[in-house]
Amino acid sequence: MKRIDLVGFAAGAIAAHPMRSALTSLGVVIGVAAVVMMTSIGLGAQQRVTSAIGGLGSNLLIVSPGASRGPGGGFVSQGAGSGVSLTEDDAGAIASQVEGAVAVAPAVRGGAQLTAEGANWQSRVEGVTPDYLTARDLTIASGRMFDETEARQGRKVIVIGQTVATELFGEDADAVGKRIRVGAVPFEVVGVLTSKGQSGFGQDQDDIVLGPLQAVRSRVVGRRVQGDNVQTIYVKAATAEDMDRLQEDVTNLLRERHRIRQGADDDFSVQNMASIMEAMQASVKTFTSLLAAVAAVSLVVGGVGIMNIMLVAVTERTREIGLRMAVGARRNDVLFQFALEAVTLSVIGGIIGLVVGIGGGFLMAKLGDWPVAIAGWSIPVSLGFSLLVGVVFGAYPSWRAARLDPIEALRRE
């Protein structure tokens, strides 16, 4: 017989029981939709992690004062930034002595009430050097960054984020040249940062004021940070591959400068953004695989549903099978007819499930304020899996049908 006629047989049998066929496919619909949605959630989370950490600046080491909880260290971290053990000289030493550091930016930070032209706004104020822009991957939208000289002299100039500009001066107003009181001290705005939007952690990255290290330390942060101490040193590596080496060099240099004896704990910590990102992505990936595995179980359950219905169909249609054999159907014709029925049910379920899954992915992205991320591979993979489910779970019922004895089958009531 012609293979195309098998399609007619399968379609006829499926169309003969529309309700039963729909319910049989439903298991696969749910399974495939679940797999597609779970992988899309996982991918969305992964992208969010990437943008969250990438938003801090790529290839970035963050050096903070205070002991880190290294191996053999105390159980209780003092909390990065709680101690004060880093100085501008440390930053200078890193810049001059560690090879491969593209930018070294010491920073202090505090919060302050900003007032200008009658408006006021609470914001984060960071005291930094011009290298900070390079380290954190920031750019200036209008105006300019203050320069080294201004920073060293403690001039009262600042660069502000878009949110600060909007809150204080309104939409579209040019903030450059305006004056802002940071706490009680007047500063002049020399530049506005390019918008970076919300960070992956949900923080507004544009709600920030950058001022010269000296001025911010003495006028804004106050007594918490004394002398030439800094709270953070950002160190940017040229390439991602260089990060581990750079981390080691920075650690060694600082231990030497802080005269930490062999075996003693560091009085600072160096966080490697690349390795943190890797770790977080790995955990998200594990999480995604777990979700997908749970979803895949429902796909298997869908397959069992197909097998169940196909076994019922073979029993119900025993006489039909006997008759088909009597008029000339070969065993393989019967086998393929039932196998194709199972595969058709399964693949139709897979296609519907794919549509539902993608729709669900978009819906969840919308509801959860989540980037939409339908993995391209999930389309062929889920269709392939539904095909596989049809073949695997259709095989046994089809085999049973093909093994029937035509004489027995014709006699069956």
Add this chain to the structure above:
Amino acid sequence: MIEIRDLEKVYRMGEETVAALAGVSLSIARGENVAITGSSGSGKSTLMNILGGLDRPSRGTYLFDGEDVSHFDDNALADFRNRRIGFVFQSFQLLPRLSALQNVELPMIYAGMEPDERRARARHMLERVGLGARMGHKPTQMSGGQQQRVAIARALANAPDLLLADEPTGALDTQTGNDVMALFKALNAEGLTLVIVTHDADVAAEADRRITFRDGLIVSDANGGRP
């Protein structure tokens, strides 16, 4: 056309073995009209199953146009049933989901015939059995006599050499049974070889040759007065 030599069919029933056919020899020529009778369990149905290629003998040979059917594999048997044999059953065995036309098309589908050709041929067959106006009807919308005529049209679809009918009038009333028998007679008159298995004496009486079975053996083979 048919040459059967020392045909045996043995079934194993637990410890015991039962011989449904205990050494049957028989030949049927092209164009004959044969009735096989006997009580149930006499072996007539077993013989029909073997003649139709639904079953294989335990021993002996079955030659069909000189070919040894008893050694055919499953696929060869399926093709043999498809092209050489037409079956008519007591319970019609129509697929309820399909129309009369689709039921008649079925053997031609397995023969690999093109859709246009088989549809035209199925129409022609249904017209021949007098159902030209009911091609689109489902079996459930037809009377028993009409259903049996659809089944006969289906049996004729691939122009078989042998029409095998198992109690073809068993589920019909006398009048429609007679109509069906008249149709068989007409087909036989056109040269179709006919083997009817029945325990109905009236049906058997219509045949030219009556073979009677008892306990797996032929007890009489009567030529109904024909030369």
